[in-house]
Amino acid sequence: QVQLLESGGGLVQTGGSLRLSCTASGRTFSNYAMGWFRQAPGKEREFLVAISWSGGSTSTADSVKGRFTISRDNAKNTVYLQMNSLKTEDTAVYYCAASPKRHNSPRSGPEYAYWGQGTQVTVSS
Numbered sequence: 780q781v782q783l784l785e786s787g788g789g790l791v792q793t794g795g796s797l798r799l800s801c802t803a804s805g806r807t808f809s810n811y812a813m814g815w816f817r818q819a820p821g822k823e824r825e826f827l828v829a830i831s832w833s834g835g836s837t838s839t840a841d842s843v844k845g846r847f848t849i850s851r852d853n854a855k856n857t858v859y860l861q862m863n864s865l866k867t868e869d870t871a872v873y874y875c876a877a878s879p880k881r882h883n884s885p886r887s888g889p890e891y892a893y894w895g896q897g898t899q900v901t902v903s904s
Contacts, residue, residue, distance in 0.1 A: 780805045780806065780893070781803055781804070781805040781806050781808075781811065781877050781892070781893040782803065782804045782805050782893075783801055783802070783803050783875050783876070783877060783893055783894065783895035783896075784801065784802050784803075784804075784895060784896070785799060785800070785801045785873065785874065785875050785895045785896070785897060785898040786799070786800050786801075786802075786898060787799040787800050787898065788873060788898030788899045788900045789899075789900070789901070790901045790903060791865055791900070791901070791902055791903070792865075792902070792903055792904075793865060793866060793867060793902055793903065793904050794864060794865065795865050795902070796861070796862060796863045796864075796865065797862045797865065797900060798859055798860065798861050798862070799815070799859065799860040799862070799873055799875075799898060799900075800857055800858075800859055801813070801815075801857065801858045801859075801860075801875030801895055802855070802856055802857045803856045803857070803858075803877065804856065808853055808856040809832045809833075809853045809881070810832065810879070810881055811832060811877040811878055811879060811881055811893075812829060812830065812831050812832055812877070812878040812879075812880050812881050812882070812883055812884055812885055813829065813830055813849070813851060813858040813875060813876070813877055813878070814826065814827070814828065814829035814830075814849075814875070814876045814877075814878065814884070814885060814886075814891060815827045815828050815829070815847075815849060815858075815860045815873060815874070815875055815876075816873070816874045816875075816876060816888065817869075817871035817872065817873045817874065817900075818871055818872050818874070818897075819868075819870060819871040819872075822871075824874075824888055825840070825842070825871075826840050826886045826887065826888070827839070827840050827842075827843050827847055827849075827860070827873075828840065828843065828847055828848070828849035828860065829849065829878075829883075829884035829885055829886060830849045830850070830851055830858065830884055831881060831882055831883055831884050832853070832881035832882065834850065834851055836882070836883060836884045837849060837884050838884035838885075838886055840886075843862075843869075846862065846863050846864045846865075847860060847861065847862050847863075848860075848861045848863075849861075858875055860873065860875075862900075865900075865902045866902060867902050867903070867904050868902075869900060869902050870900060870901050870902050871899075871900060872897040872898065872899055872900075873897060873898050873899075873900050874894055874895055874896075874897045875894075875895045876888070876891035876892075876893060876894045876895070877891060877892060877893040878890050878891045878892060879892055
């Protein structure tokens, strides 16, 4: 089992930045690729970014390309989501997830085995 705990969410104004963190416990963090997803009310869960175990492979959704960046620190068992130039449509609950496909940067939810509980991000105009 891998337990994931997100933090760093909150209220930010349009154009602002936030950095989310997701800290893992349980099994070896570097055994997993990591991803970030979000879900807004009434909408389906949306893939955002993913990173392989080494950081050598990343994948980013077109909707956030150029604004959102994923990184990881295996020594700290933590993955980060840096969000810049935030828009009101970025308002959602943000989830981190761990995938056993450690050499890849998976883009689909079913490729992930473990999920955090989510952290709310609200962008106000």
